[in-house]
Amino acid sequence: MAYKEVKTIKCNPELKGMAVMIPEVIYSTAQGVDLKMQILTPWKSDVSSIQTAYPLIVFVQGSAWTHPDVYYQLPQLAQFAREGYVVATLTHRNSLEGHPFPAFLEDVKTGIRFLRKHASQYQIDPDRVGIWGTSSGGNTALLTGLTGDASRYKTKEYGEYSDSVKLVVDCFGPTDLTFALNNLSNLEEGMKKIFEGLRGEDTPENLAKLMEINPANHIKEGQSYPPFFLLHGNADTLVDYSQSELMYHRLSDAGAEVSLVCVEGAPHEGSFWSNELLDLIKEFIADNI
Known part of the structure; x- marks a missing residue:
């Protein structure tokens, strides 16, 4: 747009609607692997004397439980930081590099505890923490x-802090892999290697332990759970839509608060995403965190 005369606008001393990225924050080295997160926060104003604490969204990008691409959804996640959230997207150990289940789960929980420990540094309200993931990250x-705070998945790092969350957003995550785990020899070679990596040594004990990767197996009637928001495309050929339907019914039957959004004609990733979908996620998070 061209102006025939000088245009004057007001400055933004409080940096309202702006965000800043804190890259490559190492949250754990205890397992011999540098585990990192990228943190997005509302841009702190130098003129404000008030230390604001923002709710935290921990985001786990899908990677088939290998190595999450933490940059893939940064453009979308930045919207949340501009609107008043701290967002941390993190890596975890790679199942194909000798780190079987529950390594990835332990790491994400460690990341949550790290962020609670450093809540003041990153302007986080430690009592308002939610988690959002896609595909294996949704799982x-x-x-x-x-x-939340289950001892069997809790490492010693930051052990005095909680890894529980106030809400869960799951986008097309697998919820019951029992059939695949019982039929590894029939899987496509790439997926077979991933599940073998998740299992570790081929023993009945390891296979039984790996069955805990199924969220559907953890639901208990009468247990207190955070609210869940499930979103899934009904044209997903990688993780079938029925996986989210199963989770919806299991959670609902157990008395948990759960909602399910079907994205008509959507595949895995790609055209699944829209501003309408992101607005629904923002609404759910705002209502529950």
């Missing part, structure tokens, strides 16, 4: 919400 988000 991780569900497991995190269902197993």
Whole structure:
């Protein structure tokens, strides 16, 4: 747009609607792997004397439980930081590099505890923490919400802090992999290797332990759970829509608060995403955190 004369606008001393990225924050080295997160926060104003604490969204990008691409959804996640959330998107150990289940779950929970420990540094309200994941990250988000502070998934790092969450957003995450785990020899070679990596050594004990990767197996009637928001495309050929339907009914039957959104004609990723969908997620988070 061209102006025929000088245009004057007001400055933004409070940096309202702006965000800043804190890159490559190492949250754990205890397992011999540098585990990192990228943190997005509302841009702190130098003129404000008030230390604001913002709700936290922990985001886990899908990776088939290997190595999450933490940059993939940064453009979308930045919207949340501009609107008053701290967002941390983090990596976890790779199942194909000798880190079987529950390594990825332990790592994400460690990341949550790290952020609570450093809440003041990153302007986080430690009492307002939610988790959001896609695909295998959605599976991780569900497991995190269902197993808050469970000792069997808690490492010693930051052990005095909680890894529980106030809400769970799951986008097309697998919820019951029993059939695949019992039929590894029939899987496509790439997925077979991933599940073998998640299992570790081929023993009945390891296979039984790996069944805990199914969020559907963790639901118990009468147990107190955070609210769940499930979103899934009904044209997803990688993780069938029925996986979210199953989770919806299991959670509902157990008395949990749960909602399910079907994205008509959507595949895995790609055209699944829209501003309408992001607005629904924002509304759910705002209502529950």
